Amino acid sequence: MTRKLGVGVVGIGWCGTEHLKAFVRNPHAEVVLLCSRDEARARERLDRAGVRIPRARFTRHYRDLLDSPDIDIVSIASPNHLHADQAVAAARAGKHILLEKPTGLDLRELARIRDAVRGSGVRTIVSFELHYNPYLRLARWLREAGWLGEIRFARVQYLSRVTDWYSGWSWARTTRSGRSHLLAAGCHAVDALRWCSGLEAAEVSAYGETVTTGYQYPTTMVVNVRLNRPGRRGGKAALGQIVSSTDFMMPYTFGVELMGDRATLRDNLLLWNERSVALEQLQTACPIAHVQFHPDKTPTGADVVRIACEMPGTADVGSHPFQGEIDELVACVLEDRETHLSVFDAQKTMELCIAADRSAARDGRPVRLPLLRS
Ligand SMILES: NC(=O)c1ccc[n+]([C@@H]2O[C@H](COP(=O)([O-])OP(=O)(O)OC[C@H]3O[C@@H](n4cnc5c(N)ncnc54)[C@H](OP(=O)(O)O)[C@@H]3O)[C@@H](O)[C@H]2O)c1
Numbered sequence: 001m002t003r004k005l006g007v008g009v010v011g012i013g014w015c016g017t018e019h020l021k022a023f024v025r026n027p028h029a030e031v032v033l034l035c036s037r038d039e040a041r042a043r044e045r046l047d048r049a050g051v052r053i054p055r056a057r058f059t060r061h062y063r064d065l066l067d068s069p070d071i072d073i074v075s076i077a078s079p080n081h082l083h084a085d086q087a088v089a090a091a092r093a094g095k096h097i098l099l100e101k102p103t104g105l106d107l108r109e110l111a112r113i114r115d116a117v118r119g120s121g122v123r124t125i126v127s128f129e130l131h132y133n134p135y136l137r138l139a140r141w142l143r144e145a146g147w148l149g150e151i152r153f154a155r156v157q158y159l160s161r162v163t164d165w166y167s168g169w170s171w172a173r174t175t176r177s178g179r180s181h182l183l184a185a186g187c188h189a190v191d192a193l194r195w196c197s198g199l200e201a202a203e204v205s206a207y208g209e210t211v212t213t214g215y216q217y218p219t220t221m222v223v224n225v226r227l228n229r230p231g232r233r234g235g236k237a238a239l240g241q242i243v244s245s246t247d248f249m250m251p252y253t254f255g256v257e258l259m260g261d262r263a264t265l266r267d268n269l270l271l272w273n274e275r276s277v278a279l280e281q282l283q284t285a286c287p288i289a290h291v292q293f294h295p296d297k298t299p300t301g302a303d304v305v306r307i308a309c310e311m312p313g314t315a316d317v318g319s320h321p322f323q324g325e326i327d328e329l330v331a332c333v334l335e336d337r338e339t340h341l342s343v344f345d346a347q348k349t350m351e352l353c354i355a356a357d358r359s360a361a362r363d364g365r366p367v368r369l370p371l372l373r374s
Helices: 014-025 039-049 062-067 080-092 107-120 134-144 181-197 279-285 322-335 343-361
Strands: 005-010 029-035 057-059 073-076 096-099 124-126 151-159 200-209 220-228 238-245 253-260 264-266 269-271 292-297 303-308
Touching: 005 014, 005 062, 005 322, 014 029, 014 039, 014 073, 014 322, 029 062, 039 057, 062 080, 073 080, 073 322, 080 096, 080 107, 096 322, 096 343, 107 343, 124 322, 124 343, 134 181, 134 253, 134 264, 151 181, 181 200, 181 220, 181 238, 181 253, 181 343, 200 343, 220 343, 279 292
Parallel strands: 005 029, 005 073, 029 057, 073 096, 096 124, 151 238
Antiparallel strands: 151 253, 200 220, 220 238, 253 264, 264 269, 269 303, 292 303
């Protein structure tokens, strides 16, 4: 292929601007068309963010992105209630898709996206960009490489205080578009729990509470999960928990705990009881760049390994690793292969969110998964 892959973006807001920055940096992609309800406002946003794409055209009509023969990839960064229709239309038009989370807001939307993408064979990547964060990569590797042993318990907490400072406040706090705290925000924690632990939900039981004013849905969700080991029958059960909240008076926190039968990862600490973790061996084996391991002690004097690396430490999309996901999508389109984070994989995360919301609406009654049969 001699020409670059043409890119169209819909939703020139907080997140879409970061998609644009990453596409501009990719040497095999060229942004050709932007869909905005107001060109002058979008141009002003891009100027403010320092995004320079002088050759890009603008349109107010999403259909123009799909009808443009010079567009190969459509990036969907619009409010949540528009994702399913836009993704289905893009797939039917044969466009590869970068789809912001949440993919679909209910089972019907999820099935429509799945069927349209399956039918067209386009490549998709869903924007759980924390997969490219060094700490999350490390957590997954520690588990995969056996340093933690078999996972018995996994907990991920997404705690982010989002109020009227947020550019998407008008829509994200509504049930029509944001839909629920898990779908709008905590899905990052659900996805990380699945990706890092390698386990899949079999059943959930959840509670929700509405605390922060302005939201049309519960603003703290606590979800207990029975976890299965995919591809394995029997074996010991694993349990998980997801906490998703905007209510707590603390800075943004993305807490990760993976407790195995050999060792435990708890945020930036590696802990153990019987078998100590061999620090030098760990440092030599670790394939993730810029990760350092240091010996340390707990407040009660136990030996631990302290991890120094880039953590998922902010809600600011300007610091999120979108480059990794966009580079992967572009490479997969060029090489005609599936991404590791397609709509098919993300569907499992969405189903878990929807199941937890259903359970919370029924006062914690357990809901079994999967909700959709393939
Ligand atoms: N992956 C992540 O870490 C991450 C982080 C933040 C957000 N997101 C996701 O990205 C998507 C966009 O969120 P955002 O934070 O960028 O929100 P935002 O700042 O409000 O941007 C959304 C853009 O969509 C366009 N739009 C089209 N129809 C609209 C409507 N009816 N109401 C409001 N805006 C409309 C607007 O651009 P125009 O005015 O130019 O049309 C708006 O700027 C959401 O799905 C969100 O969940 C993901």
